[in-house]
Amino acid sequence: MIDFHTHILPGIDDGARDVSTSVRMTEMMIEQQVDVVTATPHYYCLDATPRVHCENALKAYETLKSAWKETHPEGPDMPEIRTGAEIYLANSLESVPEPELLKISGTDLMLFEMPFSGYHEWIPRLTEMIAGKAGARPVFAHIDRYLDLYGRRVTDELEALPHVAFQFNTDSFEDRDALKYMYSLIKRGYTIFWASDCHGAHHRVPDMGNTLPGLQKKIEKKFSPAVYEAITKRQYALLGK
Template sequence: MIDIHAHILPGIDDGSPDLETSLKMAEIAASEGIKKMVATPHFIPKEREVERELILEKVDELNNLLRKKGIDLEIYPGQEVFLSPEIPELLDKGRLITLFDGGKYLLVELPMMSIPQYALNIIHSIHLRGIKVILAHPERNMEIANDVNRLRDFVRIGALVQVNSLSLTGVFGRTCQKVALKIVRSGLAHIIATDCHTARSRAPRVKKAANLIGEKTTKLLAKENPFLIMEGKEVETSVEVGREKRFGLVERITLLFNSLKTIKE
């Protein structure tokens, strides 16, 4: 599997605090079947502007250490960029790192509480520069949580949707879990990723989510589409999807079990 959203670089944002934690996260990722991972430290214009040179340096450092330790995981550079009107200009100045540093896909985070009025215009402006936007964990946005169909406006203009694997298994609570599942069921999700920050509760785990959504969906969202993104190729999108799919008995039992397990933990 390919994880396009991870905060594994040490001491650079609110993710891994040190190399020891990064190594533990890498070991967990490898044990979960993740072979490639994009390091996506936060970039918040005017608040937390991490320079690309530092990210590239940290990626090289971590990859060298993973090879020495024999951990079967390769790290690539990227960023999680907070949605703001400054993004197009920052791209023009070469300040931002696209996923895999490939110049084709940019991971963009919406505010938690609302969808800014300028959101669609800024995303359209990014697309005009030949770069596709991937919305990071929109299930955590309150307006989308209240109406998942709000995502269709973004997909119609070409944006992709990334859902957190930990959202699907209830780590962020029942409401977020329900929204994440609805996004997947409605065919509005294009990628699942871990958005890992630690080696504990927010570790890079995806197997539980994979068991829940099924082998076919996991293959598309965690393998095939991320591979296309890595290669800089087009990912198929459609907002003309059918009714929300219903999970089968086994999937519902798995969902209930995972929910109860999360509460106990």
């Protein structure tokens, strides 16, 4: 099971506040059978260059890794953790150097967070430009949150981007409108990802193992077990697995 969007790294954004929280979150993921985790701390282009973000993320990852070894000398191993970013889409992103450093490590994927202030015409254009410059496939984070906010016309424009993929948060797995949109993406062959977007061990927790089996049942009923399997296979393949 992949958790594609998390704030598990310690002390880097509004996610895990310290390393013991990160360790606890990692334990929860293992209990829930998550084997690949994408660590995606928020990236705001006015705060840091991609290079600095990347260095900070790697440092935080190393901190977690050594704390894990200390607290779990007999195992188990941590799930595989890929570092990356949740890149906030803002106009000033246009001039950022080395955007390719914001790709999820070992992949061609870049996770973009759209603004909640409303839709802007420049969103698809800027996403295409940054992803193009980085040689990346764009993934829109928690698309479920924008369906009401942006409306259908806008999703049409996002869907038209080359190699685009869409990520849904676990808290949308019971939401009728989100599911309807997810099913329509599946029907039309789009790549989708699922994620907890977890921020802590007590609030906004890792919950993939508790929620994904329910979604799996729904997809298998609506389509077939083979369709569900094909979706997960593609997710692993895009992560180089």
